[in-house]
Amino acid sequence: MLRAVGGAGPVMIIGGAEDRFRDKVILGTFADLAGGADGNIVVISTASSLGDAATQAYRELFLGLGIGAVMGIRPEERTEADDPAAVSALSEATGVFLTGGNQSRLTQVVAGTRLGDAISNAHDRGVVLAGTSAGASALASHMVAFGRPGPTPKHRMVTLAAGLGIVPGVVIDQHFEERGRIGRLLALVAQSPSLLGIGIDEDTCAVVTADRVLHVLGRGAVTLVDGSHVKTDAYRGKGYRPVMVSGATLHSLPSGYRFDLRGRALLTGPDALEDGEAST
Amino acid sequence: MLRAVGGAGPVMIIGGAEDRFRDKVILGTFADLAGGADGNIVVISTASSLGDAATQAYRELFLGLGIGAVMGIRPEERTEADDPAAVSALSEATGVFLTGGNQSRLTQVVAGTRLGDAISNAHDRGVVLAGTSAGASALASHMVAFGRPGPTPKHRMVTLAAGLGIVPGVVIDQHFEERGRIGRLLALVAQSPSLLGIGIDEDTCAVVTADRVLHVLGRGAVTLVDGSHVKTDAYRGKGYRPVMVSGATLHSLPSGYRFDLRGRALLTGPDALEDGEAST
Numbered sequence: 001m002l003r004a005v006g007g008a009g010p011v012m013i014i015g016g017a018e019d020r021f022r023d024k025v026i027l028g029t030f031a032d033l034a035g036g037a038d039g040n041i042v043v044i045s046t047a048s049s050l051g052d053a054a055t056q057a058y059r060e061l062f063l064g065l066g067i068g069a070v071m072g073i074r075p076e077e078r079t080e081a082d083d084p085a086a087v088s089a090l091s092e093a094t095g096v097f098l099t100g101g102n103q104s105r106l107t108q109v110v111a112g113t114r115l116g117d118a119i120s121n122a123h124d125r126g127v128v129l130a131g132t133s134a135g136a137s138a139l140a141s142h143m144v145a146f147g148r149p150g151p152t153p154k155h156r157m158v159t160l161a162a163g164l165g166i167v168p169g170v171v172i173d174q175h176f177e178e179r180g181r182i183g184r185l186l187a188l189v190a191q192s193p194s195l196l197g198i199g200i201d202e203d204t205c206a207v208v209t210a211d212r213v214l215h216v217l218g219r220g221a222v223t224l225v226d227g228s229h230v231k232t233d234a235y236r237g238k239g240y241r242p243v244m245v246s247g248a249t250l251h252s253l254p255s256g257y258r259f260d261l262r263g264r265a266l267l268t269g270p271d272a273l274e275d276g277e278a279s280t
Numbered sequence: 281m282l283r284a285v286g287g288a289g290p291v292m293i294i295g296g297a298e299d300r301f302r303d304k305v306i307l308g309t310f311a312d313l314a315g316g317a318d319g320n321i322v323v324i325s326t327a328s329s330l331g332d333a334a335t336q337a338y339r340e341l342f343l344g345l346g347i348g349a350v351m352g353i354r355p356e357e358r359t360e361a362d363d364p365a366a367v368s369a370l371s372e373a374t375g376v377f378l379t380g381g382n383q384s385r386l387t388q389v390v391a392g393t394r395l396g397d398a399i400s401n402a403h404d405r406g407v408v409l410a411g412t413s414a415g416a417s418a419l420a421s422h423m424v425a426f427g428r429p430g431p432t433p434k435h436r437m438v439t440l441a442a443g444l445g446i447v448p449g450v451v452i453d454q455h456f457e458e459r460g461r462i463g464r465l466l467a468l469v470a471q472s473p474s475l476l477g478i479g480i481d482e483d484t485c486a487v488v489t490a491d492r493v494l495h496v497l498g499r500g501a502v503t504l505v506d507g508s509h510v511k512t513d514a515y516r517g518k519g520y521r522p523v524m525v526s527g528a529t530l531h532s533l534p535s536g537y538r539f540d541l542r543g544r545a546l547l548t549g550p551d552a553l554e555d556g557e558a559s560t
Contacts, residue, residue, distance in 0.1 A: 151431060152457040152481055152501045153532050177432040180460045186532060201432055201522075221432045221522040225530075231546055242481075242501040242534035246546040250505075250530045252433050252466060254522035266511055266526040 008210040009033075009127045011167055015174040015200030015220065016100055016133030020061055026205045026218050031065035033128040034095025039067040042093045044119075045074045046081075046109050047101030047134040054099045062097075073115075081113035090118040095128045098135025104145050104161060106138045111164050123166055130205075133174050141168040142195055144188070149180045153187035153245050155237035160188065167208055170196045170261070177201040177220055189227035190234040190245040196264060197225035204255075212261040216253045224251040226264045288490040289313075289407045291447055295454040295480030295500065296380055296413030300341055306485045306498050311345035313408040314375025319347045322373045324399075325354045326361075326389050327381030327414040334379045342377075353395075361393035370398040375408045378415025384425050384441060386418045391444050403446055410485075413454050421448040422475055424468070429460045433467035433525050435517035440468065447488055450476045450541070457481040457500055469507035470514040470525040476544060477505035484535075492541040496533045504531040506544045 010033055018026045034041050041062050048054035055072030062070045073089050075081040090096065096119055098106065110116045123129050131139045140163040147158030160171070171188050173181045176199035185197040200206055201220025208214050216222045226249040233244045251266060253259060258267040290313055298306045314321050321342050328334035335352030342350045353369050355361040370376065376399055378386065390396045403409050411419045420443040427438030440451070451468050453461045456479035465477040480486055481500025488494050496502045506529040513524040531546060533539060538547040 150457055151460055151462045151479075152503070177430055177463070180431055182431045182462050183457070183532075186530070199431075221524075223432070231548075242532065244501075244533050244537050246531040246533065246537075246539075248530045248532075250466070250528045251526040252463075252522065252528075253524050253526065257524050257526075259526075268511075 007124070007126060009123050009129060011123065011139060011208045012128065012130035013136045013139055013167070013172055013198065013200060013206040013208065014130060014132035015136065015176055015202050015204045017175070017202035018132055018205070018218070019203050024065065026203070027061060028065055029217060030095060030097065030128060030130045031062055031067050034067060036066050037068050039094045040069045040092055041067050041095040041097060042089055043070065043072045043097045043099065045072060045099045046076065047103060047106035047138070048099045049101055054101070058097060058099065075109055075115060078109055078113055081110050081115040084114070087114045087118045090115070090122050093122055093127055095130070096122055098131035098138060100133030100135055103134035103137040103143055106134060107143060107161065107163055111162060116164055119164060120166060129166060136174045136200060137172050138163050139166045140170045140172045141165045142171045142192065144171065144173055144184070147184045150183045151180055153183045153190060153243045155187070155234070155239060155241055155243050157187055157240065158184040169194065170198050173197070173199045175202055176223060182223065185223070185225050186245050186248055187234065187243055189225045189248060190230055190232040190243055193227035193230055196261065199223035199225070208261065213267065214259040214261055216255050216257050218255055221252045221254045224253070224259055228264065287404070287406060289403050289409060291403065291419060291488045292408065292410035293416045293419055293447070293452055293478065293480060293486040293488065294410060294412035295416065295456055295482050295484045297455070297482035298412055298485070298498070299483050304345065306483070307341060308345055309497060310375060310377065310408060310410045311342055311347050314347060316346050317348050319374045320349045320372050321347050321375040321377060322369055323350065323352045323377045323379065325352060325379045326356065327383060327386035327418070328379045329381055334381070338377060338379065355389055355395060358389055358393055361390050361395040364394070367394045367398045370402050373402055373407055375410070376402055378411035378418060380413030380415055383414035383417040383423055386414060387423060387441065387443055391442060396444055399444060400446060409446060416454045416480060417452050418443045419446045420450045420452045421445045422451045422472065424451065424453055424464070427464045430463045431460055433463045433470060433523045435514070435519060435521050435523050437467055437520065438464035449474065450478050453477070453479045455482055456503060462503065465503070465505050466525050466528060467514065467523055469505045469528060470510055470512040470523055473507035473510050476541065479503035479505070488541065493547065494539040494541055496535050496537050498535055501532045501534045504533070504539055508544065
């Protein structure tokens with residue numbers, strides 16, 4: 001079971017537009033991992049341009065899923081993210097949820113502040129973290145700041161920034177199928193072959209457990225792009241032209257499949273998700 | 281140089297929407313390989329719904345590129361494609377061009393007829409063949425008949441038919457970047473790992489020479505999907521759900537790069553395109 005794996009908490013990387021009206025497979029899993037009726041979820045809506053409406057929508061959802069307590073915080077400046085009040089909100093949290101919006105706004109306010117440290121500390125002590133869309137991108141060490149869509153990798157089609165660093169060694173792209181982002185993930189991995197590229201479709205979630213196993217949940221697929229053996233001319237980048245990427249290894253995994261992030265390989269055999277959460 | 285490689289003629293697989301107004305890199309290469317002023321090009325427009333207008337547009341283009349003679353044939357029924365007149369048109373051809381349109385219409389009229397054999401015989405005696413869009417798809421042994429777009433591979437998202445068989449062991453998809461077709465190419469290769477998937481962007485061309493080397497020409501990229509090492513659950517296909525594809529090897533090659541179709545590997549070192557046609 002996800003929560004039983006180890007010291008650090010599971011990290012739920014959600015591709016955006018997760019189901020909020022029907023089975024709520026992903027949000028229900030998060031609520032469950034956050035402790036249900038005993039749970040205390042903090043929603044961080046800094047990424048969103050909707051203000052408190054974003055917090056309120058998730059608050060109602062999580063209360064509807066049986067969570068005992070839900071609070072929202074929304075620092076808009078780094079000084080607010082360094083305020084001890086924001087930090088103390090996380091000390092009792094059993095789950096932290098990062099909304100969608102603009103991931104650069106989220107990291108530019110939160111990364112490297114006391115709140116950023118508090119999120120990381122919560123993760124270390126076993127709290128489940130979830131981020132959707134922009135909140136998903138921000139969970140990685142390396143983050144897509146912005147870029148262009150399209151399946152063909154091109155020079156300068158994507159710009160990288162530092163994320164919150166909860167999941168190291170990866171770069172995450174969301175709304176992956178819906179916005180046609182395979183090209184920029186290939187370009188990223190060609191440029192930075194130490195990073196594993198993770199693309200997540202809408203209403204789909206990659207749950208990374210403390211043993212560095214990625215479990216797929218939800219309606220779409222999680223795409224993994226491994227550049228370990230790539231040959232490329234990315235270092236010669238000029239203009240907005242196609243970049244040569246040869247030998248990338250690609251995995252497209254639907255719900256129920258697992259991937260070993262350390263070994264960069266599909267896992268077979270019994271799933272650790274023994275309560276069947278991932279087998280929709 | 282492309283024409284010097286061997287007995288069989290080069291095959292130009294064009295991703296559609298090739299440049300007809302500016303440098304005409306792809307069509308100019310075809311005209312050159314077809315013999316220039318001594319050339320005799322046959323345009324086959326069966327795929328097109330535009331009737332003789334499709335033939336006429338290419339006729340003017342090729343004459344403008346200095347070709348000595350251009351004629352069009354347009355069988356619309358299999359009986360016409362079995363007519364010796366259609367076949368004799370190809371006996372003197374130095375180049376054959378298949379227009380875009382509907383590839384199923386093209387193969388359902390031509391494949392397995394005397395005209396189909398004549399195209400294959402022309403190829404065998406060294407004549408350059410080119411196909412754009414639907415005409416490109418039809419050149420392969422296995423052909424996408426129709427399907428849905430999107431980057432995530434799904435069960436039943438694509439339907440295969442038999443092509444003209446000029447390029448064996450591959451399946452070709454065109455308008456590749458523009459129509460977001462990586463998902464269906466992954467699904468195809470998962471289902472049929474003996475086939476190499478070839479996706480070609482618009483205004484881009486894969487030239488396959490007799491030594492089974494693929495040369496990239498034009499503005500976009502050629503994507504190669506190799507399923508040699510794929511693990512998949514495609515055989516369990518149900519409904520229109522994501523299919524698991526793990527371990528596909530992907531190459532995205534811009535103009536000037538070459539790929540060995542036999543070894544399924546990027547080629548490095550001096551390009552056989554010694555006259556610089558591919559180095560835009």
